[in-house]
Every structure is written in structure tokens, then in C-alpha cells.
Amino acid sequence: MDVLVTGGTGRLGQRLVGPLREAGHGVKQMSRRGTGPGGVRGDLSSGFDLRAALAGAELVVHAASDPQGDPWQVDVAGTRRLVEAVDRDRLRHLVYVSIVGVDRIPYGYYRAKFAAEQVLLASGLPVTLLRVTQFHDFVDFLLDSARKGPVLPVPMGWRVQPVDVGDVAQHVVDVVGRPATGGVVEYGGPEELAVADLARAWAAARAPGAHVVATPVPGKLGSAFRDGAAVPAGGEKGRRTYAEHLQH
Template sequence: MDVLVTGGTGRLGGHLVPRLRDAGHAVRQMSRRGTGPGGVRGDLATGFDLRTALAGAEVVVHTASDPRGDPWQVDVAGTRRLVEAVDRDRLRHLVYVSIVGVDRIPFGYYRAKFAAEQVLLASGLPVTLLRVTQFHDFVDELLSAARRGPVLPVPMGWRVQPVDVVEVAGHLVDVVAGPPAGAVVEYGGPEDLTVAELARAWAGARAPGAHVVATPVPGRMSSAVRDGAALPGGGARGRRSYAEHLRA
């Protein structure tokens, strides 16, 4: 099929695009600059060149996001622009990559992702909303940034189920080939772990001597994560553990 991937040069898109090509699809990757093999220009924040980029696409895999900027402009308004620009006569499936817990964790970026989901569900398009858990290498980045010399402070009791980004890309290839779910489906890693357990594993492999300190964090968001809001309730699971990721 003719597949367009938004955010094709990002953390997930970089693994997804070659796997879609290996599966026999004709793949274009959309970004603001249109760089890379099969690159086309399209800007979700302004709508510039979106209709041209989306012309003829039978499948759209929407992975683009702006967690460090303005997700309401890119993730929400940008998704609305995407819906308006798709070729409805050609489109067979639109797969949106979201995050497990966006409907339960009161965090600004998550609220934007949940709002983008609602745009798609109300669009009348053949959609699948794939919520995934945090990627292993994203966990690495968070723990590295949290370290303060010999001390690694982490929130007490937070529970997560991180997943390998390569396995997510492989699962997405299967989702693309399947029928639209018309609803939310989930995909997570194989293990329910506390952040403190992840931090101790990370410190043992990447920062020997770092002392993990689990600290109570107040607030509604922290309470939600402690209560399991970031854990998938169903769906398929990856196989690669965080420990295996660290060993690699």
C-alpha cells in the first residue's frame, strides 16, 4: 500500500519506515523539511503542504508529536488539519500512536494527546488509536537527566511497563496490515516495574556507584501513576525486558 508516516524521522519513525518498506509498502515520510529517503514536506503546525503530502495515501501512520513545544498546536490542531487534508477517497486506515494513560493521568501533554484521539474518533475516518507505554531508551534519558552526582532521586511507588521501540515498530507494521479497530488498542512491555526498580537496574549498568533514592511525590498525577494509570489494561505485549535492553 501507499503509506505516509508523519514524524518519520523521529524516535519511532526511524525504526518504522524501513520495516514498512521491508513489508512491501511504498512509504513516504513527512516532516517540515521533507528530508531523508522518501521525504515529503508537510507542516502540522501550519497546514503548509499537508494536502500535497497526503495525496494518494492509502494508509497514514501518525507518529508526529511536539512534547517539548506546543502539543495543542501540533498534536491537537495539527491532527485536525491532518483529518481535513487526507484523501478520503483513497484512505483505508489511519493509525495514530498515542500513550497508555492519556485518559487517566492529569498531565498537560497527555491531555493534548487524549484530545487528539477525540479528534480522530469524531472524524469518521477508518482509524486505530494505538496507545503504547514508554520506550526503553526514553526511560534511559529520563534517569540520566534525573541523576544528581552520586544520587539518583526517583518518585516513590510509580509503576510503569516500558517497551522496546523496535518491537513497537514491528507491531505497527502488523496494525497497518490489519483492519481499522475504530477504537483504542494498547501495546506495552513485558514487565510491570516500579521506577525505583528501573533506576537500580539502570544505575547498575550505566552509572555504577549511583545511589537510588525513592522520594514521595505529592499531587494527582503522581497518585495516578502509583495507582497503575500508566500500565496497559490489555492488548499485545513486547518480549524484550528492560534488563535485556541495558545489556545490549
């Protein structure tokens, strides 16, 4: 089928193209600049070129997001623009890539992702909300950013289940080919880990000599992560462990 991937130049979007083509689909990657092979221009924040980018799409993988900028403009209002621009006569399935815990973790970006989910649920389109956990390389980035010289402070008692971006890409291809669920499905890595254990494994592989210090995080955010809000309640799991990721 004809597939459009929003956020086509992002961490996941780039990894989706190969598996989708191997599954026999024609793929267009939508981004603001429309660069790369199969690239088309479309701007969720303004609506510019959206209708042209979505023309003929039978499957849409909505992976675009703006966590560093204004997610209410891109993720929420942009999703509303996407819903208005889609070819309803052609569309068979829209898969939205969201995050495990957006409904439970009190964090501004997560609230925006949850609001975008509600836009899609109210749209009348054949949708599946695919909530995934944090990618392995994003965990690396967070830990590297948190390190202060020889000290690596991490939240005490937080639980996560990081996942390989390649595993997610393959799972998205599987989900796209299934009937729309009209609701939420979850996907995480193969094992649940304490953030402190994750940090020790990362430090041993990437920052020898760094000393991990687990620090209590008060408030509702810390409580949510300690209670497992970032861990899937069910759903399928990836295969590649964080330890395997660190070996490369």
C-alpha cells in the same frame, strides 16, 4: 499499499520505514524539512504542504508529536489539519500513535494527546488509536536527567511497563495491516516494573555508584502512576525487556 508516516524523522518514525517496506508497502516519511530517502515536506503546525504530502496515501501512521514545544498546536490542531487534508477516497486506515494513560494521567502533554484522539474519533475516518508505553531509551534519558551527582531520586511506588521502540515499530506494521478498530488498542513491554527497580538496574549498568532514593510524589499525578495508569490494561506485549536493552 502507499503509506505516509508523519513524524517520519522521529524516534519511532525512523524505525518504521524498514519494517513497512519489508511488508511490501511504499513508504513516504513526512517531516517539516522532508529530509532523507522517501522524505516529503508537511507541517502540521501550519498546514503547509499537508495536502500534497497526503495525496494518494492509503495508510497513514500518525506518529508526529511535539512534547517539548506546543502540543496543542501540533498534536491537536495539527491532527485536525491532517483530518481535513487526507484523501478520504483513498484512505483505508489511519493509525495514531498515542500513549497509555492519556485518559487517566493529569499531565498537560497527555491531555493534548487525548484531545487529539477525540479529534480522530469524531472524524469519521477509519482509525485505530494505538496507545503505547514509554520507550526504553526515553526511560534512560529521564533517569540520566534526574541524576544529581551520586543521587538518583525517583518517584516512590510508580509503576511502568517500558517497551522497545523496535518492538513498537513491528507492532505498528501489524496493526496497519488489520482493519481499523475505531477505538483504542494498547501495547506495552513484556514486564511491569516499579520505577525504583528500573532505576537501580539502570544505575548498575550505566551509572555505577549512583544511589537510588525513592521519594513520595504527592498529588493527582503521583496517585495516577501509583495506581497503574501508565500500565496497559490489556493488549499485546513486546518481547525485549529493559534488562536486555541495558546490555547494549
